Amino acid sequence: MTNGGLFAGTGAFYARFRPGYPKVFFDDVIRRFGLDGSGRLLDLGCGTGQLTIPLAGHGTEAVGMDPEPDMLTEAAQHAAAGKVGNVTWVRGGSADLSRQPGRFRLVTMGRSFHWMDREQVLRTLADTVEDRGGLVIADDGCLARSTTPWQHIIEGCSTSS
Numbered sequence: 001m002t003n004g005g006l007f008a009g010t011g012a013f014y015a016r017f018r019p020g021y022p023k024v025f026f027d028d029v030i031r032r033f034g035l036d037g038s039g040r041l042l043d044l045g046c047g048t049g050q051l052t053i054p055l056a057g058h059g060t061e062a063v064g065m066d067p068e069p070d071m072l073t074e075a076a077q078h079a080a081a082g083k084v085g086n087v088t089w090v091r092g093g094s095a096d097l098s099r100q101p102g103r104f105r106l107v108t109m110g111r112s113f114h115w116m117d118r119e120q121v122l123r124t125l126a127d128t129v130e131d132r133g134g135l136v137i138a139d140d141g142c143l144a145r146s147t148t149p150w151q152h153i154i155e156g157c158s159t160s161s
């Protein structure tokens with residue numbers, strides 16, 4: 001199941017407006033999965049790299065995978081701007097997972113798992129993830145913080161009424 005086209009043309013907006021995840025979350029993931037440069041990360045449905053880039057920036061070799069080319073273009077530009085060079089950007093969706101060679105310490109899916117054939121993904125990942133590794137399925141219900149001007153405006157409206 002790949003949502004070809006659904007996100008077409010949204011990459012620039014995601015890169016600019018999509019809230020990121022808090023540092024405390026990344027610190028916790030890095031500690032739990034021992035991301036000390038020895039294992040690899042796969043970020044499936046990476047979008048413009050909100051998870052990939054901070055985790056790769058810590059020194060973890062990463063693959064950012066997404067079916068939408070716009071997203072990957074924005075992600076690559078953002079990574080280059082931040083001098084994060086250890087990410088391979090791959091066009092593909094969850095249906096292409098089995099074509100990813102090698103094993104991964106950690107597979108992340110940030111605000112993307114719900115778009116996938118979840119059973120197929122979990123079955124495929126069972127053979128893809130290292131024994132001491134795992135999955136992080138992140139949503140923004142409790143993780144995303146108001147980081148953008150538009151979010152601060154909305155917060156201001158809801159607290160002032």
Ligand SMILES: C[S@@+](CC[C@H](N)C(=O)[O-])C[C@H]1O[C@@H](n2cnc3c(N)ncnc32)[C@H](O)[C@@H]1O
Nearest residue numbers: 001002003045046047050068093094110112115
């Ligand atoms: C809401 S964005 C999330 C981007 C980023 N991971 C984040 O945390 O903000 C969802 C992403 O999932 C991707 N996507 C949609 N269907 C997918 C599938 N079947 N397999 C992998 N990625 C998919 C979309 O192209 C889009 O970039």
